[in-house]
Amino acid sequence: MNFLDLDDVHTGFIAANRSRVLAAGVDPYAYDRVIDGIGHIREWPGAFIAAAEARVALARDGSAATRAEADRAAALLFHFATVLPDTDEERRTRAATAAAEAMTRALPSAVPVVDEHPAEGFHGFLHFPNDSVHERNHSTTTVILVPGMNSSAVEFTGVAEVLVRRGLAVLAIDGPGQGACPGRWQPKFERVVGRAIDALPDVATVGVWAMSMGGWLGARAAAYEPRVRALVAVSGPGELRWPELVPYVSDTFRRRTGGEAAARAFAANVDGNGLAPKLTVPTLVVEGGKDEIPGVGNLAELAGAAKQGELMLIPEGGHLVEEQRHEWLPKAADWLATRLG
Structure with a gap:
């Protein structure tokens, strides 16, 4: 059975990945908001992609510094949408590409x-x-x-x-x-x-x-x-x-x-x-x-x-x-x- 078909693994996965996500630079409160609505492991990628897109949209009219901060936060959220063995390879690729593009905007140097x-x-x-x-x-x-x-x-x-x-x-x-x-x-x-x-x-x-x-x-x-x-x-x-x-x-x-x-x-x-x-x-x-x-x-x-x-x-x-x-x-x-x- 594929990992994504397993029931009752999302709670353990969320807990096990908390230190990893926070060490990468994701705000702990942002992580808590993303995972709050996840009821099955299959919902993980979509939840992180939605959070990343919302983070970029929130800063669209801000200063260059505000947009760069939002892009860095979004890059990490897009990335963590990809950490599962997702059977939807097109979605994984889109999220990985969006993560790289957002980090490129965040770090122009x-x-x-x-x-x-x-x-x-x-x-x-x-x-x-x-x-x-x-x-x-x-x-x-x-x-x-x-x-x-x-x-x-x-x-x-x-x-x-x-x-x-x-x-x-x-x-x-x-x-x-x-x-x-x-x-x-x-x-x-x-x-x-x-x-x-x-x-x-x-x-x-x-x-x-x-x-x-x-x-x-x-x-x-x-x-x-x-x-x-x-x-x-x-x-x-x-x-x-x-x-x-x-x-x-x-x-x-x-x-x-x-x-x-x-x-x-x-x-x-x-x-x-x-x-x-x-x-x-x-x-x-x-x-x-x-x-x-x-x-x-x-x-x-x-x-x-x-x-x-x-x-x-x-x-x-x-x-x-x-x-x-x-x-x-x-x-x-x-x-x-x-x-x-």
């Missing part, structure tokens, strides 16, 4: 960067640490930010801004099948990161910051793309045991890879222990001590086995350690800035 390659392309935003770096011939240290299973560049705009404040440029991307980028997930994600590096201005040094399933994708990129100099992986999987995965995860895999066989093959390819010997760059793995997802093994062992691996464990943290960001995000950003410096 961020430069859209797009590669339309059908299997290895990406859609992204290039954030600069200051206005002087807009010169195309200016070389700067850049971090490629990789999202996860159902996240996107829009969701982690706040993380990008933390890195920018440390003098790093950030190219936040959606790879194939992520966010607004069409296609199916690319298991050899180093190819996507390689093309992202090719699309940058003259870059002196490149690092990767990767979230959730992106932690695995980013680890592959750091192992196989020689231009990547350091990696931060947050709550990434080191193993996926297909029979144990919950329907929310397995349904998302099927939809984003193209079917059962492709989903199982993608999951079987996730092997942190096998990747560790190939991962020689400085690597920081951030894990929550309470991050327990059925069928998912984390990257803690990779941190111990990789040549320059380190583990930052937050004992009370869950997946993506959202409720304890103050304990790890500034430290991890400092760590990466130092390694790339």
